[in-house]
Amino acid sequence: MKRFGICALFFLAFGVAGYAVFAYGFLPLGSLVHPDMKVSFAAHKVGIYAHIFASVVAITLGPFQFIAGLRQRFVRVHRWMGRAYLGIGVLVGGCAGLYMATFAFGGLVSKLGFSLLAVLWLYTGLRAFLAIRRRDLIAHRRWMVRNFSLTLAAVTLRILLPISGIAGIPFELAYPAIAWLCWVPNLLVAELFFNRALPFLTGRPSAAAATRTGR
16 A cells, blocks of 8 residues: 555656646646636746746655655765755745735635645745754654645646536636645645654654654
């Protein structure tokens, strides 16, 4: 089951990354989105391209950071991938995403949903960075789990959009809800399942580390 989960994670993450590179690297901007969104993208090209391609870095590198063998055997590679993930993917992608959220299709509900997603993505990335600087591995892993669950909003969004279309829900109604549903359940699952299991998966932290769990 663990191996299946890792394979599924890579498949979904790489699938969305490949879609983003194709849609935004080889097609005219906004070709595959709602006409109103296309107008917004055309008016803010730098913001949308920065968000998309920085986020591709995050969603491509993220799955590798959760492979224990890579972390243990190739520590330097893990560190540099982590720096690129946080410094390019999350920082650039999050700032650009926060900017683009102010122009999100769907009115105030969509704007608030995507804005909060961007803020939390940046915040959890910062906490993960600060934790590893303190050499607090347990807190670092907890915050990275939270952060990557938000990175996977890109996957959840692209699952929910076609489902809403198949269900016959008008895009104008579905999109504001998806602005929240693409990340809130991810974060809840990360917190209630993966982070709860983390001490048992990584070994119980020492008394000193237990006082710095990032909670």
